[in-house]
Amino acid sequence: MAEKKKSSMISHGLAAQNRKGRFNYEILETTEAGIVLKGPEVKSLRLGRATITEAYAVERDGEIWLLNAYIPEYQGGVLSRFDTRAPRKLLLHKKQVVHYLDAVSRDGASIVPLDVHFNERGVAKVTLGLGRGRKKEDKRQHIADRDWQRDKARLLRNKGRYD
Structure with missing residues (x-):
């Protein structure tokens, strides 16, 4: 029986995460957006080498763009050069774009990229x-609450061990 070759690439799952985004911002709501990428960028994302901790989303010409996201060049033998911090267009429905831009202008909220992942079909999403x-x-x-939740879970877990 032929054995399948294991690949180090991620077909679906988490490619990059912005943990500081959840710490620095109180997240009111989330949504999933598509992202326009070139072929080598997708391959590099599948290796899980992207960084979005310094990334942010802005409005340009009625569309939302992801800026300052770092996707390194793919080193898999393909000779292709691209800007590692290029602006990347995010794909949202028009109603979602209007809702987000309205919240930014009216409430002073920010659009924060929280993670980049691949869905079940293998499509990159933000x-x-x-x-x-x-x-x-x-x-x-927030830190105090998080520490208390961790300590409380530890106490409940160890409750019956020393009776």
Whole structure:
């Protein structure tokens, strides 16, 4: 029986994550958007080498674009050069674009890219969050709440062990 060759590429799953985005912003709602990529960019994403911690989304000509996302060049033998921090168009429905831009202009919210992943069909998607920036006190409270939840889970887990 022929054995399938294991690949180091991700066919579906998480390619990049912005953990600081959830810490620095209070995420009010999320949505999934498609992203326009070139072939070598997709291959590089599948290797999981992208970084979106410094990325942000803005409006240009009625469309939403992802800026400052780092996708390194693919080194798999293909000679192709592309800008690693090029602006990349995000694919959303017109109603979603209007909703997000309205929230940004009216409420002062920000569009934060939370992660880049591949769906079940192998298509690259970006999870966008509509977020409001946290103040320093809010961040401290968030850390305290997270620590308490971890300690509480530990106490409940160890509850019956020393009786």
